[in-house]
Amino acid sequence: MNIEKFSLGIGDRFGLEGVAQLRALQKAEAEGAIVVPVWNKSNREHTIIGTVPDDVRGEADAAVKMCGWKHSYYVDADHIGFTTVEKFLNSSNFFTIDVADYIGKEASQESVEGFLRAMDDYTGILSIPGIPAPFEVNDSLLKSIARKYLYAIEEAGKVYRAIAAKKGEGNFITEVSVDEASSPQTPAELFFILAALAQEKVPIQTIAPKFTGSFLKGIDYVGDIKKFAREFEDDLAVIAYAIKTFKLPQSLKLSVHSGSDKFSLYSIMHQAVKKSGAGLHLKTAGTTWLEEIIGLAAAGGEGLVLAKDVYAQAIQRYDELCKPYLTVIDINKAKLPDPKIVASWSSQQYVAALQHNQSSDSYDRNFRQLVHVSFRIAAEMGQRYLGLLKECRKEVEENVATNLYERHIKPLFLGIETNVFHETPRHEAARV
Numbered sequence: 001m002n003i004e005k006f007s008l009g010i011g012d013r014f015g016l017e018g019v020a021q022l023r024a025l026q027k028a029e030a031e032g033a034i035v036v037p038v039w040n041k042s043n044r045e046h047t048i049i050g051t052v053p054d055d056v057r058g059e060a061d062a063a064v065k066m067c068g069w070k071h072s073y074y075v076d077a078d079h080i081g082f083t084t085v086e087k088f089l090n091s092s093n094f095f096t097i098d099v100a101d102y103i104g105k106e107a108s109q110e111s112v113e114g115f116l117r118a119m120d121d122y123t124g125i126l127s128i129p130g131i132p133a134p135f136e137v138n139d140s141l142l143k144s145i146a147r148k149y150l151y152a153i154e155e156a157g158k159v160y161r162a163i164a165a166k167k168g169e170g171n172f173i174t175e176v177s178v179d180e181a182s183s184p185q186t187p188a189e190l191f192f193i194l195a196a197l198a199q200e201k202v203p204i205q206t207i208a209p210k211f212t213g214s215f216l217k218g219i220d221y222v223g224d225i226k227k228f229a230r231e232f233e234d235d236l237a238v239i240a241y242a243i244k245t246f247k248l249p250q251s252l253k254l255s256v257h258s259g260s261d262k263f264s265l266y267s268i269m270h271q272a273v274k275k276s277g278a279g280l281h282l283k284t285a286g287t288t289w290l291e292e293i294i295g296l297a298a299a300g301g302e303g304l305v306l307a308k309d310v311y312a313q314a315i316q317r318y319d320e321l322c323k324p325y326l327t328v329i330d331i332n333k334a335k336l337p338d339p340k341i342v343a344s345w346s347s348q349q350y351v352a353a354l355q356h357n358q359s360s361d362s363y364d365r366n367f368r369q370l371v372h373v374s375f376r377i378a379a380e381m382g383q384r385y386l387g388l389l390k391e392c393r394k395e396v397e398e399n400v401a402t403n404l405y406e407r408h409i410k411p412l413f414l415g416i417e418t419n420v421f422h423e424t425p426r427h428e429a430a431r432v
């Protein structure tokens, strides 16, 4: 099983928007861009919402059938580890093995030495095509990378083998994620992480590094865009080179765990993958739920009442709701609108404050972030929430599909050759 060149990780907290999401991808297909869906949901999300992995499989299968989607599609066990993978084994065919928690744990003396011996060939000046400045690789760099990452990679190997034992090798896509690490990986670190994964015989197809800058939930990128652009291009070059050097799968590509809505990075990523011929997996996860709230608010009546209730409760439970997300949100609490004022808002006012339209004066970055982390409140509303989502289907689906297509798929994926992977195979094909 090889992942396609372009794929989109789509989260759907309440599991009702699979068809709307797929419609957005079908619109791209009609424009000539094949971008395959990967429905992802983490263990934490399942726990908060009260769903199980089989629900995501059911949603994906039903949406594909309903829409007549002809390409592949995947169900991602998102951010799993050895203790959480079990319940995802039946329903998933894509596994994001998260080893960030193991970074910095000491590997055995024996494996560190083995790694250093295996990497001996790369010491000296390492030039990677596409990266302007060559790296100096010496023992101290290799030792520091081994100390930081080797144990984590061994853990990834352990989890991979547990999955393979159940599902059979080649029957699923393997991603390894280190995006929740405390500091970004340098291109050199990424190169040797891929080397170690190859040594562990993990047939990795997507890798999620931590990038420079802040990837906050549901809002745009915060950081140095030029620095990101350089790092992103370097990472693409590292991957292309690592595929050849370590005989990793041809389909290996970057996975960007975006935290959703990194609009200012899309044109950069678009240019870089277009130029290099690389593939890309973008996880955009959570904001489908915000589009549901936007749809309900737009529908007016009880939908708008519920959207206001979510906010009023969110203000009261501010600390509890924000606590699990403190590293990935940046809310100025003093600037949040008073719920009494929000209670008087029209549909348009609510939608304008929540919708991620940075050119609008009414867009409220603080309000948006707080509502984003408040999905627990909607989950607790149970039938009241789910029932309204069904009643206001038209508005909700329209917002979900338009958001995904116009703001994400179009700027990122449209206008790039979607079937040919990397430059290397293309050159080889030309020689033949």
Ligand SMILES: [Zn+2]
Pocket: 079, 177, 179, 180, 208, 257
């Ligand atoms: Zn992630």
